[in-house]
Structure formats: C-alpha cells, structure tokens
Amino acid sequence: MTDDRLRIDLERVLRSRLGDRRMRWIPRRLIAWLERLICQREMNEVLDHAGHLRGAEFCHAALDHLSVSYTTTAEQRLPDTTRVIIASNHPLGGLDGITLIDWAARRYGCQPIVMVNDLLMAITPLAGVFLPINKHGAQSREASEAVDRAFASDRPVIMFPAGLCSRQLPGGTIADLRWRPTFVNRALRSGRTIVPVRFSGINSPSFYRFARLRQRSGLKLNIEMALLPREVFRHRGSHFEIRIGHPITPESIAGGRPQTIADQIRATVYTL
Template sequence: MIIQEETRPIITKKFIDLEKVISSKNPNLLKRIPKFVISYLKKIIHVDEVNDFLFRHRNDYGFDFLDAAIEEFMVEVEIVGLENIPEKGKQFIISNHPLGGLDGIALMWAVHKVRDDIKFPVNDLLMNLPQLTPLFIPINKHGKNSENLHVLEDNFAKEQLLLYFPAGLVSRKQNGKIIDLEWKQTFVNKSRIHQRDIIPTFIEALNSPFFYNLAWLRKKLGIKANIEMLYLVNEVYKFKGKKIKIYFGKCISYQNFDKSKKPLQWAKWTKELVYNLPNKF
C-alpha cells in the first residue's frame, strides 16, 4: 500500500519514547514515577525491540508492514474458509479477540489475500503505529469527538471490507474457558443501517497463562484498572514462533438481524456462532 511521502512521519531509532509519552499525558505523573518503575515498564513494553523493528521497517506501510510483522515474529498463519470472503462488496469481518496484537495483524494479512479495500477500527493508542495507519480507523473510547465519529460513520457506509472485534477487549478466562467478554451490539446496528453483511470469523490462539492469571487476580482484588493490558506487548513477544489458525464462516445477510431479537441478543447469537466455527469445518 502506498501513501503520500509527505504524510509519513519520520521514524527515528527512538520513535517510541516512554518518558515523553507519559509526560505528554501527565507531566506531574512522570516526576512521581520511580526510575526503576520506568525501567520495568520499558522492559515489559519491549521499547528497544519495538523501536528497532519500526526503524528497520520505516519504509514499509500497510500490507508491506503486515508481511514484515508476520516474518519478524515467525507466526504461522493457517487459514480455513478463505473462499467465504467475497471479492467485493460491503461486509463486516466479525471476530473474537484472543491476543491483543498479532491476532489483528494476522487477520488483516489473511484477508488481504482476497481484498485490498480493508479497514480496521482501532483505539486511538494503536494509531500511534504509523506504518498501519493506512489500514486503521481511529476510535476514541475516552471521548466523543464529532470529527472522529463522522470518520467512523463514513467508513461504515463505504463499499469496503471492515474488520471488527465486538468485544473491544482481549479475551479473558471465564469459568475455566478463554473467551471474549460481552460483545457490543454496534456491529448489529451498523449492519442493519448500512446493509452490511457479516462474515463470522474465529481466531484460534492464546496468550500465556500469566496474562489470564494476572487478569483473574486483579479482578479478585477488586482492582478496576486493567493492569494486565500493560503486558500485551510482552505477550506479542512470547507468541513468537507460534501458530494462529483463522476460520472464516459463510456470509450472513444483514437481513438476518430482524426484529425477532434485540441487537444485543443478535450480538450474543453471532458470538456463539463464531465460537462454534471450528466444529463446522
């Protein structure tokens, strides 16, 4: 994918500067954080390794960067049901969200075998990954910026393929199973409004036991902040050399989401269908 040179940021060897990031959000907070904590955060976020990767691939944008990431992390991607993705039209790829990094990259990489016109709504933090901004649509979860919402709505209406994680958060262990949290109904509503069909998709992959155990402990202690999210980059590096299997189910017409169920019930129905996909092949 080619974007205009003048719109590309200059990626230096230290593109990600943790102190600057913290200072830009809260200058007083940076002063209060002990240096050993900063050092630990740099370690689990793999600042040096990420900066090295970004710099080595500073000229790779869009799909080229996806290829570079799959190669860098030596991820084996097995694809089942690729023929279920139409070559054109308005569709939603609706998927579970097991990993928090490589699942999205692998999903875009797989879909690109059929389509070039893909967009992925992501939170504004991921928009700081410059090489993938051509494929991303920003979502600001902490505000209701009218321009941001307008861009998002425009993309929902366009004749293109949208990739979407209805849970919004990475899967957690619940009742002994690794599964997404509640799926939001947004995709059901947008599917109805914009006549956008659904391609149910299941990504088979797991984070490390540490991630799930930390999430369980945090919840047990009554801590509301999702501190396990700090370890998601670390989970990406732990996943190096492993396998992701992606199942694409048969397309579901937007007309399926009729008035017999409420939107949230249809979201739950779709989630159950997605988790049952491996049994269909």
C-alpha cells in the first residue's frame, strides 16, 4: 500500500537533482542539519493536518494547527466590491500571507489571488491562489497573460509591494524596504481599488542578523528565505492584528507618479 500523503522530503529532492553518485559526497549529518533548518518535521505535521485541503481552506486549517489567531480593525472601511488590491506590509514572510488569505476568503466569500515569488509554487495546496512572479528574469508571455487575467477577474488580489519580508533598517526599525509601484500601476490599469493594510508582528532577531550578514557579504541571493519556516513555527500560539486603511480609488490617484503614490501609501500603512 502506497502512502499518497503530501510530504516534504529534502533528501529525496536533493537526490532527484544531484543523482545517486553526487549524493554519496554529501554527509548525512549535513542533510539532517538542513532538514532541521527548514523545519521539515514540523512542516510535515502541518501537511498531515491540512495537506488534503486547498487554498484558503488549507490556510485556515494550518492556522488552527498552529493555534494562530487574528483580529481586524476598521473592517467597515472595506469597499463592497471584490475587485480590490490588498496592499500589505510583509513583516513575517509566511504567516502574514497565510493569515491574509484566510481573512480575504472569509470577508469576500471567494478565493483570493496572491502574487508571490515563483519558487513558492512548490507549495501545492496553495497553487490555486498563488500567482507566480519571476523575480530573477523576464516573465514569459504565458505568465504575463495569467497576471492580466487575474487582475481582470472579480477575485481580490493580495500584494506585498516590498517584494520580500521586512528587514531591520538603519536605526534599528523593523519595516518593509521601499515599495515597488507595480500595485499602483495595476490598480490604474485594471480599475481596482487599493486597500492599504498593516499586518502586525516581527521575526526573531536572529533572522534580521542573518539578513544583514548576507547583505554585507555582497551576496545577492536572498538565502535568508530558508529561515522563514523556522519563523513560522516560532509564532505558534500568536495573535495578529490586521489594520485596514481607507480605500484608494484609481480615480483619486490618476495622473500621479506611481512611485510617489507607492511611497505615500507605504507611509500611510505604517500610521495604521
């Protein structure tokens, strides 16, 4: 009898990429260390609990398994339409996205769409809500058309304009880097209303230290992403707050400089 459960198996992935001959040169201790680094056992426990579900249902079950809860502030500000762009800060790099998917699905009664790094498409249960973006090269024609269809649809779109989770800025403040104006351009082109959102929470000091070391080394690759699963499980039992700002219609920002508008919305989010 085969086990059809969805599982994360780092050793099997490495073997499929490197082959048996190269795998002989990788110490088992190193593989075990990498498995602990990415919290393989803990992630498989989540999959045991929720891996049979998809989209927002998976997110809700995962939050339940982790005993994570949240509340919203000023939800009455939300427009009635589902055709919104939820523009949020990105403090955690994992649980914030999962929580916003659960909230948006409950609030709007449909599966949202989340624009993500294409590497995250490996998370099979969320493939139906994730819209992959290639951050390290040109988008294919097919991928660009998929983005256009998403914004033409009636489903709410969640975007993290910073493009990566918050970092420790000079002076010690934990906040997003500068927001990219893509969400502003998309709002103008698609006629969607922007809903600014501030999500509470921060990652551990060790995450920010590692990110600073990587930046000082000159390494471009965002290798601290490997630490994000550990941050997810560090927040077991946490409570988060989703603070909602005043909606911004495309008509109210027409004619403005997209980057300036993005900067202003980011600043507004941090006052919520």
